[in-house]
Amino acid sequence: MNFKKTAIIAAVAGAAVAISSAAFAGGMPKKTAWTAYGTTSSGYAQAVAIGNMMKKHYGTNMRVIPGKNDISRMAPLRDNKAGYCACGIAAYFGQEGVFIFADKKWGPQPIRLLMTNIGSFGLSLATAKDAGVKTMADMKGKRVSWVQGAPALNWNVGAQLAFAGLTWDDVQKVKVSGFGASFDAIINGQSDAAFSSTVSPSPKKLAASPRGLRWVPVPHDDAEGWKRMSAAAPVYGKVKAKIGSEIDKKNPPHLSNYPYPILVANESWDAGEVYAIVKAMVEHYDDYKSAAKGALGWKLDNQNMQWAMPYHAGAIKFFKEAGKWDAAAQKHQDMLVGRQAVIKKAWDALAGKDSMSKDELKAAWKPARIAALEAAGLDPIFK
Incomplete structure (x- = not known):
């Protein structure tokens, strides 16, 4: 992946991924809310199947909130009304602060991966x-x-x-x-x-x-x-x-393809809970892999530890225990977390954005974002 040139803001990235032991205090929740695509989508069906697995083994009640578009799927995550999103590629656009996220109601999002579903579609x-x-x-x-x-x-x-x-x-x-x-x-x-x-x-x-x-x-x-x-x-x-x-x-x-769904949470979401959910999805994969169309793609061996988005600390803890996380994965993680920090800093520094129209904001944000990433030795990708 061509995310970076040569310079990496290691100090920023290292600080950003530091995790205290208190962050792992949680476990499997009694209740959880996930957003997903509409009720006729494979992503919704897969979320329901995973929820049934959680209910069976842990007594967890999952509420799956269907969303007709990217905004309705991502807003509950932004507003802490849902802990997780079984999202599409909009999750990636969220971390980059582009398209619908180049908006004063949004801006770059501190999104972290739990797992992804890699299917056999193109x-x-x-x-x-x-x-x-x-x-x-x-x-x-x-x-x-x-x-x-x-x-x-x-x-x-x-x-x-x-x-x-x-x-x-x-x-x-x-x-x-x-x-x-x-x-x-x-x-x-x-x-x-x-x-x-x-x-x-x-x-x-x-x-x-x-x-x-x-x-x-x-x-x-x-x-x-x-x-x-x-x-x-x-x-x-x-x-x-x-x-x-x-x-x-x-x-x-x-x-070519990219994952769908992409299971994400905000960076600040309880790492202990994330760890427990990822562990449950791996250990009880057989319970849901055939319960919804396309669910086979969630298997552990399908997970790409050096994809386009950083993983949540709770997920990383599990992947380390499972022997799937190595030094190369950590280096890639540090780069991606640093990338998010650069984009967020540039967004926060964009003067006058609250008084700009949507078009004015997009016009001002695009060059500011590009300049900040290039100054950090990172590829803007969206030019």
Whole structure:
């Protein structure tokens, strides 16, 4: 991952991860509240399954709060009305203070990982078969759906294009009103490609249309391509996609994905409770792994100790006991915690933000954030 150049603010990071013994006073809670995606989502079903496991073994009552969007899922965490979020990639945007978090009601969030679910789905550019796209380089000059009001989706498109050294400037931008509309535009012959999960219903609609569906591969042996894409979006990992529309299970395509759900808490949340929850999720994995679609991805061996976000102190304690945490993981953790500290300091130092409009704040915050990270020898990523 291309998070840093060479300089690391070790002193800041070291101070930030110091944990007192009192922080580990808690254990399995009697009650807990998690936010998740809507009630029809796999993330919600998985949270319910994990809650059932907790009730069975510990008597814990879990309330799962469904949220229709990133704000409704993250706000209870921010306001301490929920301890945990089974979030999507918005959790990463929260730590970076970008997109919806570049707002005076938010700012960069002190988020920490507990565990992540790494599935066998892919996240990629879906194209019409008749568009003639077989490699990412073939995307040059093609029409690509650009979703208004969805910067995260458009950021993902840019990261995929970066695999072939392309940017949004190398394709034709087709503005659409929403995610569903991004595929309607392909079906209707107005666009050639859009970003999606392989398991979304929208690509299935495209596959059933006269234009057909093809996923644009990101070959796992293309080191330079992956270096470019990882620099644009450090959240991505390699996956041989095995589920979804037009996926050949016998010859799975080389695609990318990132975790979903991403289980997070605030840095200040009781470390003893976090430790107990992570331990329970690992030790009683068999109780919930088949109780909800996609839950297999929570297994301990799937956890990436050097991903894009820092882990909670309680989770680290368990991973150390399990023999999964080493010096390299700690070095990466220190860098990420230091990164969060730099972003938070820059946000706090941004003069006049309380009186700025949303657009004024975003315009002022972007260069301030970039300057602070670059001054610390860290890659801003979001430019």
